[in-house]
Amino acid sequence: MTISVCEDKEQLAQKAANLFLQIAQRAIEERGRFVAALSGGSTPERTYTLLAQPERATQLDWNKVYLFFGDERFVPHDDPRSNYHMVKQAMLDALPLPAGHVLAVRTDLPTPEAAAEHYEQMLLAFFALPDRQTLPRFDLVFLGLGDDCHTASLFPSAAALTERKRLVVATPPGTLPPPVDRITFTFPLINAARQVVFLVAGSNKAKTLYRALVERPPIWLCPAVGIRPADGELLWLVDKEAASLLPPEQLNPQR
Ligand code: 6PG
Secondary structure: OEEEEEOOHHHHHHHHHHHHHHHHHHHHHHHOOEEEEEOOOOOOHHHHHHHHOHHHHOOOOHHHEEEEEOEEEOOOOOOOOOHHHHHHHHOHHHOOOOOOOEOOOOOOOOOHHHHHHHHHHHHHHHOOOOOOOOOOOOOEEEEOOOOOOOEOOEOOOOHHHHOOOOOEEEEOOOOOOOOOOEEEEOHHHHOOOOEEEEEEOOHHHHHHHHHHHHHOOOOOOOHHHHOOOOOOEEEEEEEOOOOOOOOHHHOOOOO
8 A cells, every 4th residue: 555645636646647647658558458447526627628628638539548436415416416427517528538438327227226236237237257256356446435435325324335246336315415326336346446546635534544554443434445456456545734733654755
């Protein structure tokens, strides 16, 4: 695990966007395509906007890029609370991604459970896996850290935390807004990724980051602690404000 501390939110977004490009270019060189899972919330929005700007967007062959969502709110795609909606506005509308390369959660299905089941089937079909016995490996999973220590939509005390077989599940709203049902990747799927990157910024995240990285409470209290890629890398990209309570020896500011 590496913790990288950026000066501020803007530097964090720039580093995250550059990292996305580097990982994508390497994945395309090595495996012919790049498959990423994006996070919602407010922190990554600037990263997505930077990726869509010509100076970065032109560095990548978007024909070889596939984007999933690590979690989604069960609201229509044009609802401002939708993660898909945020990503679309921030970057998708400006990028030359071919049809079928943005694999959004179908929130028009009758229930969150049906949406989760459908998304899991979509994943298995995309990775050409006959069943869940072999875990799909994302090249990159972006995650956020909620004030209650949730990540993706893996909330404290939720049944989703103990899921070992399914790759995607529906989960009731947590205690933080917005109070809508969610669809989320589970720990086994996230932890199978080649690279997981948390994006955490702002002084309001300092206590939670300290809990997740130093106190390390049990997973049911602090789900972010459950993110431990089995055979991949874990990077915490944080800003100085979020990192303000971390002991200096734990930081790797130069990376
Ligand atoms: C969501 C998320 C969630 C988010 C954290 C942090 O859909 O809400 O994907 O896990 O990443 O709550 O959100 P902020 O970046 O807004 O603090």
